[in-house]
Amino acid sequence: MIEIKNLSKNFETSDGTVSALSHVNLTIRDGDIYGIIGMSGAGKSTLVRCINMLERPTEGSVVWDGTDLGALDKKEIQQVRHQITMIFQSFNLLMQRTCLENIMLPLKLIHMPRAEAKARASELLETVGLPDKANAYPAQLSGGQRKRFAIARALATEPKVLLCDEATSALDPKTTHAILELIREINRTMGITVIVITHQMSVVQEICNRVAILENGAVVEEGDVSEVFSHPKAAATRALVFPETVDSITEALESGQHIRVIFNGAIASKEPLIAKMAVDCGILASILGASTRSIGDRAYGYMVLGIPGGPEELARAVKYLSGTPDVTVQVEAEYAGTASGKGEAIHG
Amino acid sequence: MGDYIATYYNPEKLAKAWDVIREYFLQETAVTLYITLMSTLFAILIGLPLGVILVTGDSKGIRPLPKPLMAFLNGLINLLRSAPFIILIVVLMPITRAIVGRAVGNAAVIVPLIIAAFPFVARLVEGSLREVNPNIIEMSLSMGASTWQTVTHVMLPESVPSLITSFTTAITTILGYTAMSGAVGGGGLGNLAITQGQQRYNQAVLLAALIVLVILVQVFQSVGTRLARKCDKRLKQ
Numbered sequence: 001m002i003e004i005k006n007l008s009k010n011f012e013t014s015d016g017t018v019s020a021l022s023h024v025n026l027t028i029r030d031g032d033i034y035g036i037i038g039m040s041g042a043g044k045s046t047l048v049r050c051i052n053m054l055e056r057p058t059e060g061s062v063v064w065d066g067t068d069l070g071a072l073d074k075k076e077i078q079q080v081r082h083q084i085t086m087i088f089q090s091f092n093l094l095m096q097r098t099c100l101e102n103i104m105l106p107l108k109l110i111h112m113p114r115a116e117a118k119a120r121a122s123e124l125l126e127t128v129g130l131p132d133k134a135n136a137y138p139a140q141l142s143g144g145q146r147k148r149f150a151i152a153r154a155l156a157t158e159p160k161v162l163l164c165d166e167a168t169s170a171l172d173p174k175t176t177h178a179i180l181e182l183i184r185e186i187n188r189t190m191g192i193t194v195i196v197i198t199h200q201m202s203v204v205q206e207i208c209n210r211v212a213i214l215e216n217g218a219v220v221e222e223g224d225v226s227e228v229f230s231h232p233k234a235a236a237t238r239a240l241v242f243p244e245t246v247d248s249i250t251e252a253l254e255s256g257q258h259i260r261v262i263f264n265g266a267i268a269s270k271e272p273l274i275a276k277m278a279v280d281c282g283i284l285a286s287i288l289g290a291s292t293r294s295i296g297d298r299a300y301g302y303m304v305l306g307i308p309g310g311p312e313e314l315a316r317a318v319k320y321l322s323g324t325p326d327v328t329v330q331v332e333a334e335y336a337g338t339a340s341g342k343g344e345a346i347h348g
Numbered sequence: 349m350g351d352y353i354a355t356y357y358n359p360e361k362l363a364k365a366w367d368v369i370r371e372y373f374l375q376e377t378a379v380t381l382y383i384t385l386m387s388t389l390f391a392i393l394i395g396l397p398l399g400v401i402l403v404t405g406d407s408k409g410i411r412p413l414p415k416p417l418m419a420f421l422n423g424l425i426n427l428l429r430s431a432p433f434i435i436l437i438v439v440l441m442p443i444t445r446a447i448v449g450r451a452v453g454n455a456a457v458i459v460p461l462i463i464a465a466f467p468f469v470a471r472l473v474e475g476s477l478r479e480v481n482p483n484i485i486e487m488s489l490s491m492g493a494s495t496w497q498t499v500t501h502v503m504l505p506e507s508v509p510s511l512i513t514s515f516t517t518a519i520t521t522i523l524g525y526t527a528m529s530g531a532v533g534g535g536g537l538g539n540l541a542i543t544q545g546q547q548r549y550n551q552a553v554l555l556a557a558l559i560v561l562v563i564l565v566q567v568f569q570s571v572g573t574r575l576a577r578k579c580d581k582r583l584k585q
Contacts, residue, residue, distance in 0.1 A: 054490055074494075081492030092487035095582045096505050106491045108501060137581040157491075 002028040002051065002161065002193070007060035009046050009217075020046040021217040023060070028210070030160075033187050033194045035204035035225065037240060038214035044197045047214065048163050051195065052084045053077050064161075082110055085154040089166035091146040093138040099149050100125070100134040106156045124152040128182065144175035151182060161193045162186070168203055180207045201240045205229065205300065213237045229300055230264030230328065257307050257314045259321070259331050263292055263299040266326035273324060274305070283317050284308060298326075356551035365552035368544045373537075377560055379454060380536040383526045386458050388519045391465035395518075398425075398466065399473025400499055410485060411495040425467040433464050433525050437532055444532075457526070457534035465522050472514035476507045509580035516572025520565045527561075537561055 009021040021043045028034045038044050049055040051062055053069055062069045069080060085106070093102050100121050107117035125131045128148040138146055147167065154162055164183065168176040184207045187194050196208060204211050204225060211229075212222040213236055220234040232238045261273075278284050285305040292301030307317045314331065321329045402421065405413035431439070437460045441451040444459040480503050488502040504511070527538025537557045545554035577583070 052490060054486065078492040078494060081490060086487075086490040088483060088487060090481075090483050092481075092483050094484065094502065094506055096508060096580070105488075105501060109491055109493050109497055139582050 001030055001065060002026075002195075003063040004028075004047075004051070005061050005063065007047070007050060007057050007062065009043075009050060009055060010058045019217055021050070021057075024214075024217075024219050026212055026219065026222065028193060028195060030193050031187070031191060032210050033184065033196060033208045035196045035198060035208035035211040036214055037198055037201065037204050037211060038236070039199055039240075042214040043217040044199075044214055045165055046217075048086075048165050048195065048197045051161075051163060052081055052086060082106065082157040083159050084161040084163065085157065085159040086163040086165065087147075087150045087154045087167050089169050091138070091143075091150050093146055093149060093153075095138055098135050098137055099130070099141070102138070102149055103153045103156055106153060110157060120156060121152075124155055127155070127186075128152045142175075143171055144178065147171065147175070147179050148182065151179070151186070155186065155190070155192075158190075159192060161195065164194060164196045164198075166197055166199070169198070169200070176203070177206070183207060201229075213240065226265055226300070230262055257311075257331075258288065259305050259307060259314070259318060259329055261303045261305060261321055262328040262330070263301050263303070264326045264328060265298040265300060266324060267298060271324070273321070273327070274303075277317065277320055281316055281320050283313055283320075285317065356549070361550055362552055365550050365556065368540075368550070368553050369556055372540055372544070373556070373560065376535055376537050376540045377564075379534075380523070380526050380538070380561075380564070383454060383457055383461065383529060383534065383536055384519060384523045387461035387465055387522050387526075388515070390458070390462040391469045391518060391522065392515060394462070394466040395469025396473050398470035399477060400503070402470060402474040403477040403503075404495060404499065410489065410498055425470055428463065428467040429471070431464075433460070434528055434531060436460050436464050437528065441532070452533035454529070454534045454536075456532050457529040457536075460532075461522060461525055464525060465518060468521065469514070469518050472518060473511065476510035476514050477503055479510055480506045509576040509582075512572055512576040512579060516569060516576070519568050519572070523561065523564060523568070 004024055004026040007021055007024040008019070011018045011020055024047060026034075026036075036044055036047060046055055050057050051069075053062070053072075057070060061071075064080070064084070067080075069077065072080065093099075094105065097105070100118070103121035103124055104114075104117045107120060112120070122131070122134065125134055128151055130145060130148055130152075133141065133145065133149075138149070141149070162183075167183070168179050171179060180203065183194055183196075186192055187207075194207075196203060198204060208225050210223065211225045212219050213228070213234060214220070215234070215236040221228055221232070221237045228237060229241055232241045266273075274285055274287065285307055288304045288306050290301070290303040292299050292303060305317070307314050318329045318331065321327055398421070401413070402418075403409055404411045405418055405421075407415065407418075428436075437457075440460045440463060443463075444456050445451045447459050448455045450456055484502060484506060485498060488498040493501065526534075526536050527541070529536050530539030530542055537560055541554045541557035544550065545552075545557060
């Protein structure tokens with residue numbers, strides 16, 4: 001278990017002190033795939049570097065299985081880093097070494113005999129699915145392949161925790177998916193706790209069970225992914241969950257009554273919900289905007305519906321849709337009121 | 349022009365020059381190579397670790413050293429690099445005598461050459477190591493590598509092609525410096541060109557020495573470039 005307690009980090013720059021993190025509190029349990037999400041400059045990278053003490057916190061502590069990492073000396077931290085390993089956005093493979101030698105690097109650092117290290121590295125090449133690339137150089141590989149080697153290298157010392165700093169940001173969607181699958185598999189089969197730093201909600205959605213949302217160096221929301229995703233409370237969370245702003249959709253609308261239907265793991269694929277409402281209630285809703293994603297056969301996300309008619313139809317529609325399991329309905333006017341201050345540009 | 353050729357390249361002069369070439373050139377080329385290679389070797393032995401310290405000991409390096417120490421090292425390097433070699437030879441005579449037992453001769457040239465060249469090599473090494481991607485160094489530290497391990501397992505191996513290029517530059521520069529060895533009774537092609545060529549009004553000897561020196565530089569440079577390219581695994585083959 002990793003406990004981040006009241007962690008703050010300031011950087012001294014020529015323009016004075018800049019606060020990158022302020023009073024962060026998080027608990028990451030063993031076996032979690034924990035997502036830390038935020039936009040660029042939110043302090044994600046600094047936070048993950050504080051976990052393995054690449055950055056020393058200005059204040060607060062990181063406690064791993066009862067050990068305060070901030071209190072350890074240089075040698076002891078080096079030992080810890082064999083147990084808490086890291087993969088990076090930019091692969092960071094040694095370009096002058098073969099892939100096998102890259103994977104052997106952390107083993108050389110712990111003075112493992114060469115033959116043993118070679119055997120272990122070959123084993124890891126199997127794990128990440130590239131046994132035939134042992135003698136290739138990183139320059140000869142695709143981005144996805146390099147990422148697999150970076151993962152293999154991070155696993156070499158049999159770590160207990162894997163830190164992934166924007167590990168899939170530079171990859172195309174298909175490769176991203178494959179890499180995330182691999183990380184999930186590693187988490188399941190080896191029981192390694194994974195901390196994923198990302199700016200992509202889709203990454204969190206795909207593999208994380210817990211998530212923390214970071215904004216301006218502070219945690220604005222934290223919890224189980226399904227909970228945070230279906231009932232985002234903080235404005236920053238909404239911006240990440242629903243990349244298009246509420247304003248941008250509602251502004252485009254003519255006058256009328258709108259409701260927001262939030263899918264919180266509803267089995268939507270079996271039930272054509274909107275069509276059924278038309279048949280059962282005679283309400284011909286139009287879909288004005290939607291952002292839904294399927295995880296397995298369950299739908300997560302939201303849909304903005306325009307409801308024709310008057311308040312009576314609106315109430316009927318809300319009642320009907322609310323009756324569906326794992327679906328929440330909000331009347332848009334009310335929703336827009338709670339989501340004030342979201343005018344600024346927000347990117348996914 | 350015609351007068352010039354008649355004065356310096358007449359059959360008599362050319363015959364003399366040929367005698368000099370036959371008698372001394374092979375031996376003096378060997379002396380030049382000996383002085384150059386020995387000086388380069390020792391300049392690298394001192395300059396490489398110093399270059400590493402310049403990078404790692406920097407205030408933003410992986411193991412910052414006390415500021416006064418870094419200022420001293422940088423100052424020393426700049427001082428030695430700004431002193432003209434011919435003056436360095438003279439100033440360093442007592443030190444040369446203390447190290448090799450005498451202040452004249454081939455061995456005596458090597459000492460000031462090393463002292464003139466190691467700061468140059470240190471700066472070249474510094475440049476090569478600063479080219480190493482900082483993300484890769486961070487990766488090494490994140491794996492629990494010590495400073496020493498980061499230098500030996502990551503920084504140096506990653507910069508091998510660049511270091512070879514730097515050392516090639518060093519060896520060609522040192523080769524140029526050997527021409528001044530005559531000032532303290534050292535031999536070599538440079539000395540031969542001055543004593544047998546310039547001082548005896550035999551331009552052909554000067555020219556021949558120059559040609560051999562140019563060939564040597566070409567050989568060093570093309571071997572170095574080829575080696576650096578061959579070692580670089582960033583280029584897809």
